[in-house]
Amino acid sequence: MSLAPDGLPPLREVIARHGLAAKKSLGQNFLLDLNLTARIARASGPLEGAEVIEVGPGPGGLTRALLSQGAARVVAIERDARCLDALAEIAAHYPGRLIVIEGDALEVDPRPHLTGPARIVANLPYNVGTELLVRWLTPPDWPPFWESLTLMFQREVAERIVAAPGSKAYGRLSVLAQWRATARIVFDVPPSAFVPPPKVTSSVVHLRPVEPRAAIDPKVLERVVAAAFSQRRKMLRQSLKALGRDPAPLLETAGIDPTRRAETLSIDEFLALARVAQSLG
Known part of the structure; x- marks a missing residue:
């Protein structure tokens, strides 16, 4: 069996062995290109010693990138039980550095597993991405428990997050994101990078919390x-x-x-x- 540079099997092999066909009902589109997952991980900044929350790791392509680049701990939230065995193999390869929580990210609180502020890095499932972002941007207390967000969305959603007043994309997400954070699109990801390929281009967005312009509920x-x-x-x-x-x-x-x-x-x-x-x- 051939191994990837991180010493684990190639993702296509992992997916075939565990029967992990992506489920549309879960908003799944798996990223198989380990160069691309490494680029997403790097977009969050130097990872040495960082604690990271990942939502929807699937077969673990991005998880592997985060760990191989030095994350001290990754807390991965996955609701698809089919993926747990594949993630367990990654956890065994990086002892004590990967915690996998089976559950819905809209219901799970990862904070008890963290020792301090964490980065959130995720190829978010399309069907919950926007709702999760709004929740992370609108807690009652600020600064939040996260120190940065590096997230993949459909390009259209990414454009709404960074849009300026007067533009067609400007709306609710723009205001909520830019009230308390700086937001920028880092790079685009073509449909061909995913299995199955979505119908739209995706974009990686990086957000950092800032002092809010006003103390509003x-x-x-x-x-x-x-x-x-x-x-x-x-x-x-x-x-x-x-x-x-x-x-x-x-x-x-x-x-x-x-x-x-x-x-x-x-x-x-x-x-x-x-x-x-x-x-x-």
Whole structure:
């Protein structure tokens, strides 16, 4: 049996041996190119001694890259029981450095397995990626338990995360990401890199937490932004009715023209709106 540079079998062999056909219902698209998984791992910064959380490791291509590049500990959350034996082989190859938690990342808290701030590095399952990102960006306390996020999304989602006001992609994700973090697209990954190949290009996004521009309750900001973009073609005096109150006093107090549309507001203007909404209760 031929071995990869890390001393483990090639991923195609692992997938064949364990019968790991990707499941659409789990949003799975496996990355088999170990050069590419190594590039994703490097995008998170030097890994020597770092603690890393990985969501949806599948057969473990990215897991292997994180460990071979020096991560002190990887906590991998995997809901597909079929992948556990393949991940156990990696854990045996790197004794004491890989913890595999079987479960849904939307329900599992990895923090008890960490000794301090961790990086989150993941080829996120398409069907939960956005929800996980919003959760990581909107905890009540800041700074968060993570020191950086290096995540793969569909290119369209990545563009929404980094979009500037006034652009077509600017929306809820842009505001929530850029309120408390810096975000940039690191590189694109073509469909051909995956098994099975998705219909769209993917992108790796890197986010780092920063001091928030304003101390706002994340839930209030989420509600305001969701309402504003719920009817993005309509003026704010109409779309903000989704908050369940007359938006006129809200807009007037925040100093925002009620005839504007959500996509024209800067992040600071959204924060001003959320601050007023929070004060009005």
